[in-house]
Amino acid sequence: MEITLNEVKRREKGLKIINQKIKNDGVDSLIDLTGLAGGFDLTPEDISLLETYAGPAVFDEKIQELGREHLGGEKILPLNRTTSGIVGMIIALVKPGTKIVHYLAKKPGHPSIPRTAKLVGADYVEYTNLDDFKIDDNTSLVVITGTTMDLEVISVDDFKTVIDQAKAKNIPVFVDDASGARIRRAVYDQPRAIDLGADLSVTSTDKLMEGPRGGLMAGSTELIDQIKLVVNQYGLEGQAPLVAGMIKGLEKYSPDRIKEAFKQKDELYQKLQDKGLNPQTTPTGFMFKEDEIKNEVDKRTSTGDVSADVVATVYSMLLIDNYNIITIPAVGMPGASKTVRIDWSAKDSEKLSMDELVDAIVDTFDKVASVFSSDSVEQVLYE
Structure with missing residues (x-):
């Protein structure tokens, strides 16, 4: 759009x-009633730590613990927006001239994905039918949207089918689970994306939970470190006030x-x-x-x-x-x-x-x- x-x-x-x-x-x-109310439920003690170095030193340990519990994975990367994580991830992992393939219940996917594909010089294609879905030899990234913007959810079987095809070609799988990390699990009792075999997963910390508008990415230490390098270079990381709010949102989430x-x-x-x-x-x-x-x-x-x-x-x-x-x-x-x-x-x-x-x-x-x-x-x- x-x-x-x-x-x-x-x-x-x-x-x-x-x-x-x-x-x-x-x-x-x-x-x-948007489901995106967000929040910064901070205590005076939290506010006293909102400094350039003190905050990150204290909050990182807690966000790692709570983030891994919520999303799985080995390491967590807090971001100033989910879009920031998507941008940083594509810049880090996708080479010019390769292709990103995206499976979702209904088009379109989040606009940051095709925009960043264009930015790095990669082709991009979306699929909503598994019979049509294919991974070419020059594919460098497979994306799955767990829950669309209008809360349409893909099945666990579809998840596994796409992930298995990607694994067979040794291509990393990224799951855009902005609201899916709550909807898929709370309503449909689906596993975490990482537990389904995805390499990376990102969620929005304000969607269907009382956290601030930000992003939280999970994955292996190796991949998260690659993405973190790019995120820090472009100023896309979550700052201490945001991370403090994320921690409160995760602690309160039910x-x-x-x-x-x-x-x-x-x-x-x-x-x-x-x-x-x-x-x-x-x-x-x-x-x-x-x-x-x-x-x-x-x-x-x-x-x-x-x-x-x-x-x-x-x-x-x-x-x-x-x-x-x-x-x-x-x-x-x-x-x-x-x-x-x-x-x-x-x-x-x-x-x-x-x-x-x-x-x-x-x-x-x-x-x-x-x-x-x-x-x-x-x-x-x-x-």
Whole structure:
């Protein structure tokens, strides 16, 4: 997806709305249902260690212990973002003129993968069907996405098949397990990626856990050291404040909230159906893809030739403005999926009932229709 300046400006508007909500009613008035709430649950003792050398000296030992428990592997590499790990890993392991092959449940994969492939001069191809999947002789890296951005999960059998093919050709396997390290394990009882035979795995420390937005990579000491060298050269490593937050997030993490949301999602889905809506279910809630939002609004009024991405962003903006409910399209990084995804496992779900959420979802469709009827889209997105 091409990132545009308009996306940047829309995100600025979304954050401006949130800032005003905080000024008026306090941060606790916000209801973050993205599943990406993150957090820095630091103690005064932690803060006293947030220095250039003291922090890394103390925090590295703990993040190694907790990271290995969460992801497996011999060594852990904290990163300032999951994307940073992907970039550093590809620069370290992929040679110009070779190929990266990627298997996932549904396209597209994370955009940082093809972008970095292009950066190093490598070819890149994605597969969603094992019958089509192939590893050429010039392949230098095999990538697996355990769980897609819309929380679609591949099976353990598919995992093993791809890994076995890569091992037969002695090609390293990297697993993008951004949310999968929680969803796959908590809901589907799948093993850790490293335990399935992957050489490297990375996860996001804010997805479905109360940690800061950062990345954590696991693998063999040899591979992690190669990647760490590149990461340090490019300034992609996780700094002490971030690592301290990761430690707290890992210490607090429990799969119980995810498992409970998985049990409750059918009840939530039924309430939406009773209101005439038909979202897609996810393991921990539901989602409306961009086209689905546009189609639903078009039942009320015409959105014309306005793109589905823009309609979804208007919806997300109004959901914040009127109900304090945060979803990705209005505040996600430019280039992120514009799917409106509600994660019922999010801590803030405790702030409202299912019925209150459903009423907000339905009413916001009506409000989006009013915006398009009054031709005030620009005002909602930018002013």
